Amino acid sequence: MRISDPARRTQPNADSAAEDYLKTIYHHTEWQSNPVTPSVLAATIGVAPSSVTEMAKKLAVLGLVNYEPYKPLTLTDEGVRRARGVIRRHRLIETWLVSEMGYDWHEVHDEAEVLEHSISERLLDAIDARLGFPTEDPHGDPIPSADGTVRDYSAHLLSAAVAGSSYIVVRISDRDPALLEMLAAAGIRPGTEVRLSAPDAAGAALRMVAARKGGSAVDVSDSSASSIWVSTLA
Structure with missing residues (x-):
């Protein structure tokens, strides 16, 4: 098996499964x-x-993954480069769908999963320029630049946050559309300042309130609190 360089690939092919592995391994340690x-x-x-x-054995032969039986998997430097190429496509597509095509942020993940394996690098660069070279997608995930550079973020899980304090929402996982819809209805997205308090609902971990005037409150479950990243206020 040979994985073609994303810059030269213009249509779906057998590389898609391998790219999904690289992307998932990279994404697991991103935050x-x-x-x-x-x-x-x-x-x-x-x-x-x-x-x-x-x-994993095939990717190891290609020099993309470090593989040892029964051990965790990590990417080689070339594996990181290839993974960032896939992630760049996915996140630019998500951003484009929200900014230009009328999608909401909870609707774009599955669409991007398909399009990321078929879009050409020429079209991707055109989308990047059209959007003004964004550095993050609608969920707060960093978009690698064309040369593979990724912006650094300082954030921790909401599940580690302290009730009674205020934070800035940095990132919300795109894997749970219901959570994204719930937070959007409360006016909470990446960049929103929120205040945390003890929840009213049984089984919830925290209550979040958007800090702006008239902000809505939302009770966040333990599982949802593990899908939201925040940073402390400066």
Whole structure:
């Protein structure tokens, strides 16, 4: 198996599955430092553990993944470069769909999953320029530049935040459309200042309120609190 360079690929091909593996391994450590295990990778992608082992061995032969049996998987430098290329496509497409095509932020993930494997680099660069070279997508995830540079962010999970304090929302995972809809209805998106308090609802972890006048309150579950990243106010 050979993975073609994203810059030369213009249509879906057999590389798509391999790219999904690279993207998922990269994404797992993007906001935390623990490398992904084969079992977690299998559950995330939705395949059998044996399929992960087979693909990891192939990617290791290609110099894209560091693989040892029963050990977590990590990307080589070239693997990181290839993964960032896929992520750049995905996040620019999400941003384009929201900015230009009338999609809401909870509707774009699945569309981008398909388009990221077919869009040409020429069209992607045109979209990037059209959007003014954005550095983050609608969910707060950094968009790698054309040369692979990624902006650094300082943030931690909402689940580690303290009730009674105020924070800036930095990033919200795009994997849960219901959570995105709920937060949008409360006026909470990346860049929103929020105040935290003890929740009213049973089973909730925290209550978030957008700090602007008239901001709505929303109770956040433990699982949702693990999908939201915040930073402390300066």
